[in-house]
Amino acid sequence: MHASTGILLLVLAVLPALCALACLVLPHRAAVATTVVVGLVCLAAAVGLVPAVLDGVVSIGFLRVDALSVVFLLPTGFLYAATSVFAVGYLGDEAAHAAQADVAEQRLFHRYSRLFFVGINAFAWSMFCAPMADGLALLWIAIEVTTVVSALLVALDNTEGATEAAWKYVLIASCGLGIGLLATIVMYYAGAQTMGQSYDLAFEPLVRHAEQLPATPVRLAFVLAVVGFGTKVGLVPMHTWLPDAHAEAPTPVSALLSGSLLAVSFYAILRYYEVARITVGDAFPQRVLLVFGVASLLLAGLSLLHQGDLKRLLAYSSIEHMGIVAIGVSFGAPLALLGVLLHVLAHAAAKGNAFMCAGVIVRSYQTKQLGSIRGVLERLPWTGPVFLASVLALCAMPPFGLFRSEFAIVAGGIGAARTAPAAILVVLVTLAFLGLLGALVRPVLTTRPAGQEADVPATGDGARLGGWMVLPPLVGMVVLLVLGLHPPAELSQLLRGAAGQLSGTVS
Amino acid sequence: MNAQSVPSVFDGTANTIAVVVLLLEFLMLRSALLRAQVRLYAVQSLVVSILAVVVASGRDVPELYALAALSFALKAVIVPWLILRLMRDASTEIAGSGALGVASEIMVAIVVAAYAFFTVSLLDIHSDVLPATALSLSVAVVLVAFVLIIMRRDVVSQAVGFFSLENGVSMVSLVVAAGMPLILEVAFLFDLLVAVVVFGVLMRVHHGRTHSLSTADLTRLRG
Numbered sequence: 001m002h003a004s005t006g007i008l009l010l011v012l013a014v015l016p017a018l019c020a021l022a023c024l025v026l027p028h029r030a031a032v033a034t035t036v037v038v039g040l041v042c043l044a045a046a047v048g049l050v051p052a053v054l055d056g057v058v059s060i061g062f063l064r065v066d067a068l069s070v071v072f073l074l075p076t077g078f079l080y081a082a083t084s085v086f087a088v089g090y091l092g093d094e095a096a097h098a099a100q101a102d103v104a105e106q107r108l109f110h111r112y113s114r115l116f117f118v119g120i121n122a123f124a125w126s127m128f129c130a131p132m133a134d135g136l137a138l139l140w141i142a143i144e145v146t147t148v149v150s151a152l153l154v155a156l157d158n159t160e161g162a163t164e165a166a167w168k169y170v171l172i173a174s175c176g177l178g179i180g181l182l183a184t185i186v187m188y189y190a191g192a193q194t195m196g197q198s199y200d201l202a203f204e205p206l207v208r209h210a211e212q213l214p215a216t217p218v219r220l221a222f223v224l225a226v227v228g229f230g231t232k233v234g235l236v237p238m239h240t241w242l243p244d245a246h247a248e249a250p251t252p253v254s255a256l257l258s259g260s261l262l263a264v265s266f267y268a269i270l271r272y273y274e275v276a277r278i279t280v281g282d283a284f285p286q287r288v289l290l291v292f293g294v295a296s297l298l299l300a301g302l303s304l305l306h307q308g309d310l311k312r313l314l315a316y317s318s319i320e321h322m323g324i325v326a327i328g329v330s331f332g333a334p335l336a337l338l339g340v341l342l343h344v345l346a347h348a349a350a351k352g353n354a355f356m357c358a359g360v361i362v363r364s365y366q367t368k369q370l371g372s373i374r375g376v377l378e379r380l381p382w383t384g385p386v387f388l389a390s391v392l393a394l395c396a397m398p399p400f401g402l403f404r405s406e407f408a409i410v411a412g413g414i415g416a417a418r419t420a421p422a423a424i425l426v427v428l429v430t431l432a433f434l435g436l437l438g439a440l441v442r443p444v445l446t447t448r449p450a451g452q453e454a455d456v457p458a459t460g461d462g463a464r465l466g467g468w469m470v471l472p473p474l475v476g477m478v479v480l481l482v483l484g485l486h487p488p489a490e491l492s493q494l495l496r497g498a499a500g501q502l503s504g505t506v507s
Numbered sequence: 508m509n510a511q512s513v514p515s516v517f518d519g520t521a522n523t524i525a526v527v528v529l530l531l532e533f534l535m536l537r538s539a540l541l542r543a544q545v546r547l548y549a550v551q552s553l554v555v556s557i558l559a560v561v562v563a564s565g566r567d568v569p570e571l572y573a574l575a576a577l578s579f580a581l582k583a584v585i586v587p588w589l590i591l592r593l594m595r596d597a598s599t600e601i602a603g604s605g606a607l608g609v610a611s612e613i614m615v616a617i618v619v620a621a622y623a624f625f626t627v628s629l630l631d632i633h634s635d636v637l638p639a640t641a642l643s644l645s646v647a648v649v650l651v652a653f654v655l656i657i658m659r660r661d662v663v664s665q666a667v668g669f670f671s672l673e674n675g676v677s678m679v680s681l682v683v684a685a686g687m688p689l690i691l692e693v694a695f696l697f698d699l700l701v702a703v704v705v706f707g708v709l710m711r712v713h714h715g716r717t718h719s720l721s722t723a724d725l726t727r728l729r730g
Contacts, residue, residue, distance in 0.1 A: 137691045144698045148705040155712055160569075163716050164725040166709050171665055174702060175656060178672045181695070183681060187682035189632065197686030199616070216630055244728040307730070 005052035008495050009063045011045040012073065013132060016080070016125035028095055028110060031117040032088050033246055038121070039084035042128065046070070046077030050494050057204075062184075064134035064203070067497035068274075072131040074258045075348030078479065080124040081367045082472035083252035089468030090252060091116065093363070110158070116250065119153040123256060130264045135201040139185045139268055143232065146261055149172045154257075156248040170339050172241040180428040183224035183272065190217035190279075203271065210278035221284050222276040225269055226292060232265035234319045235326060236296040245300035246315035247368065251359025254311060258318045258355060259348035266325060266344070273329060274502060282332050286291070290330035290421055296323030297428040305437025310358050311391025314351065317394055320432045321347045327425050328409040329502070336412025337499035339405045346401030346483045350393040353476035357387035361468050373443040382470045386477060388444055391473035395433045401483025425446045511527055517565045518638045524558045525644035528678060529620065532651045532671055535627050536616055541663045541720070545590050547564045548674075550669050552582035553680075555674050564680055566636050570689040574696075578677065581696055586670060593707050594663065599676040604721065606658050616654045636685040644688075646683060648675030660718045662713055673699055 019038040023031040049070050052058050059064045065073070092114055093347075098109035126149055132143035147170065147202035155166035184201070190213045191199060191206055199205065200470035210218075246254050269289075276285045300320035307313045321343070360383045364371050377384040393400035401451035406429065492496070514522070524710065531551040538544050556579040563571035605612055627643040656668035672674055680687060708718070717724060 015595075137687075141694050141698055144702065148701050151705055152708065155709055158712065158716075160716060161727055163709075164728055167662065167713055167722070167725065168728075170620055170702075170705060170709055171656070171669065174669050174706075175653070175672065178649070178669070178676055183674065183675050185680045185684045185687075187630075188680075188687055192684065192686060199690060200688050201693065217632055220630065248728070285569075305537070309730075312730070428579075477691075 003420050005049065005058045006050065008045045008048050009058060009060055009065065009132060012077075012127075012128040015042060015045075016121045016128060019127060020118050023114060023121055024317050026038070026117075028091070028113045028421050031113065031388050032091070034086075035117055035121060036081075036086040036088065039081035039124070043077040043081040046073045046128075046474070049073065050490050054490065054493055054497065055249050059134060060137060061131045062134055064110055065132055066203075067494050068267070068270065068501050069131040069341045070494060071344065071498045072263055073128060074345055076127040076131075076256075077125060077261050078476075079256050079259045079348055079352045080127075082352055082356070082476060083120065083255050084360075086255075086469055086472045087120070087252050088174055089466060090250070090359065092468065093436060112146070115156060116153075117216045119149060119156065120252060120256070123149045123261075127256075127260050127264050131267055132283060134203060134442065136184050136187055136203075136206070136268075136271060136382035137201045139271065140180055142424045143180070143229065143265060143268055144174075144177050146264065147232065150245075150249075150253070150257060150261060153253045154245045156250055156253070157248065159248070161244075162248040165241075165248035169241040169245040172238070173232055176196055176228050176238055178228070179224050179231070180228030180268070183221045183228050184226060186217050187221040187272070187275070188215040190214055192215075192223060203274075205273055205289070207278065209276045213275070213279045218276050219284060220277040222272050222280075223288060225272040226288055227267040229265050229272075233269065233322050233326075234296070235292040235322060236299045236319065237282060239299070242319060243312045243315040244337055245258065245354075246318065247309060247311035248258060250356055251362070254314075254359070255355040258315065259352040262318060262322055263344045266322065270329070270502060277332075278504065285331050289326045293326030293328075293330060294421070294424060294428070296326065297425070297432070298323075301428050301431035301435060304432050304439065306368050307435070307439055310362065310369075310370055310443075311355070311372065313436065314358060315372070317354075317432065317436055318347075318351060320429075321351070321394075324406065324409065324425065324429065327421060328412070329419070331409065331413040331416050331418050332503060333412040333416035333497075334499050334505060335415060336355040336501045337502050338495050339408025339410075339412055341495045341498050342401065342408065342483065342487070343405035346393070346405050346480060349476045349483070350400065350402055352395060353390035353473040353480075354387065354471065354477075356473050357383045357390060360466075361387065369445050370439055374445045375447045378447055382466070383473070384444065387472070387474045388440075389477055390480075391436060391444075392471065396429065398481040399484045401487075402480075404487075405485050428444045509667050514638065519560075520638050521558065521565075522640050522644070523657050524554060524561065525641040525678065528554050528558075528674065529648050530642050531650070531654070532648050532675075533613065533616060535667065535671060536612055536651065536655050536658070539609070540592060541661070544590065544664060544667050545594070548671055549583045549587040551671055551674055552586075553579060555677055556583060558678065559681055560684055562636060566685065568636075568685055570692075571685065573689060576694060577696055581700060582670070582674070585700070589707055590663065590666070595708060596711075604660050604723070606660060612654065612658050615658070616651045617666055619650045619654055623647040623650045632683060634683050634685075637682040639682075642679065642682045645675050645678035648672075648678060660723050662710045663720055663724055665722065666710065669706070670699075670703070712715060 098106045126145040133139045194209045194212045232241040300316045303316045311457035328336050396402045396406045535547045556575045559575035560573045623646040625641045627646045652672035
């Protein structure tokens with residue numbers, strides 16, 4: 001390990017936290033600039049870790065990353081940078097508005113801005129820390145921190161809906177993590193049978209001793225982990241907080257919640273999977289994940305069919321994609337696992353994009369109701385096409401990354417002789433495809449009837465700071481195309497390495 | 508053989524304490540007054556801390572003294588004080604409301620607790636530190652806490668339910684993971700403190716918006 005790669009870890013673990021502290025005192029403009037710079041630096045650091053972990057594990061103290069961790073650092077890195085750039089425009093309009101208003105409103109805006117930037121930096125920090133934590137106990141702590149920080153961010157808009165969503169979120173997710181803590185403790189008990197009473201649940205010794213662990217406690221720990229952390233992943237039936245929180249949070253937060261937080265929580269399940277499949281064999285953990293995956297996909301697909309709220313629609317699509325990921329892991333074949341990891345990355349880019357574009361649309365039309373939105377393509381010449389392309393990407397259309405990943409998952413499933421679940425997966429994904437596209441065709445493609453033009457203020461992407469809100473989704477499109485057409489060699493190698501970790505074959 | 512059939516004084520003490528914690532959970536479910544509920548939570552935390560002291564002295568795990576002191580300070584003093592202070596500011600209602608009548612709630616809780624008690628004993632998890640009965644009782648506490656959270660329709664009861672769920676989890680960790688490094692236990696506790704603060708902030712926001720502690724109106728978001 002070179003000293004320089006260790007520094008990358010420290011950058012990710014320290015810089016966003018420092019930025020959050022700095023935002024406590026900085027005025028709006030300075031906070032924006034600092035957050036953008038830190039976001040870009042963290043993205044660079046996360047990308048810089050990709051070649052570093054190809055040679056082996058990188059670790060300092062409590063921080064440790066291997067191929068699997070880096071796969072889950074990338075979505076946070078990308079979305080943190082993207083949303084911080086997006087936030088320049090998102091809050092910029094309000095800043096301009098507040099500058100013209102009276103003192104009370106200005107003070108209100110500055111309070112909002114300060115809380116927003118402190119929160120979003122702290123949120124990103126906690127999501128960087130989770131995959132870097134060396135050990136199941138530290139992982140739990142990091143994920144609990146993501147919950148409390150993001151609950152406050154969900155409540156930030158201080159509307160009736162936001163208050164309700166935040167309360168549901170914090171209560172349900174905390175109870176879920178209570179179960180996650182039970183999983184951690186039961187796994188500790190299992191490990192204590194071979195590693196002695198006092199140890200710290202670090203990954204490497206746990207995986208090394210996994211063969212000798214007692215089977216029943218490991219089974220119990222795995223199921224508790226799937227239920228506990230699955231609450232935060234949004235697996236059905238523990239998903240009830242998810243559409244509310246995603247729909248009511250400020251848009252940049254929705255993007256982070258959906259693309260990054262769900263992935264980080266799934267990472268925790270994968271860590272338990274890694275141990276459980278060695279101890280109790282492949283069949284049991286895969287069956288558990290298959291059940292939750294199919295339930296999520298089915299419910300999300302059906303909910304997408306009759307959804308009238310733009311952001312809730314995207315939230316249910318997140319549940320659908322997490323279901324796909326869970327089913328993909330349940331196939332267990334290296335190809336399917338490769339698809340799962342690629343899916344996590346591509347979903348982060350596509351869903352981040354979709355939420356950011358949806359944020360612009362909601363701003364422009366002043367409503368989230370799909371029934372009242374017409375003619376997006378016409379009205380928002382930049383955001384409209386990017387939104388449409390992101391939605392097509394979410395429907396796993398070629399040439400985007402999600403097509404490649406879902407193809408790999410299904411092919412892996414059929415290759416592993418899981419024909420029936422693979423067929424179910426294809427059918428349910430088609431159902432979700434119909435729901436998502438069916439709901440969005442009219443708002444996006446149809447033109448507005450004449451005469452409605454005047455009553456809605458034109459704050460589209462032609463607004464003063466609109467460019468800041470268009471740039472990140474455009475970059476996201478490029479990422480999706482690259483992932484779909486020709487992933488860089490180092491990334492493919494990283495994904496293969498991580499899939500090898502999960503399937504037990506060293507590649 | 509004798510040690511097998513006749514529980515030692517240590518085992519008996521530990522089991523008694525675990526039963527007391529479970530009974531306190533039932534009392535929380537029963538109590539209609541929110542203030543009483545918070546006080547019961549403080550007492551429950553105190554009892555869990557006492558269990559930690561008992562384990563520390565009986566099994567010679569000195570770290571647990573520190574843990575007991577910390578969990579007493581945090582869970583039996585600071586957290587209840589924070590919630591009570593919050594309620595003093597929001598003194599509109601002091602009685603909570605359940606989805607079912609108290610008697611039915613208790614019946615449900617008894618069934619759930621019995622389920623936990625018997626299933627956990629089937630799992631065959633033995634600990635060197637505490638008798639397996641204590642484990643079953645702690646899992647029962649966790650499940651009854653869930654009943655409390657689900658049945659009650661006000662933010663204070665739901666929050667207290669979550670905190671007492673955490674008490675149950677701490678008891679599980681005393682039984683099966685007493686050797687867990689102190690640093691992790693302390694980190695868990697501070698995480699709890701952060702969660703309490705966030706719960707408090709959201710309770711305040713909720714009260715500021717609806718002027719009530721009830722969650723019965725939180726039905727806007729659905730579908």
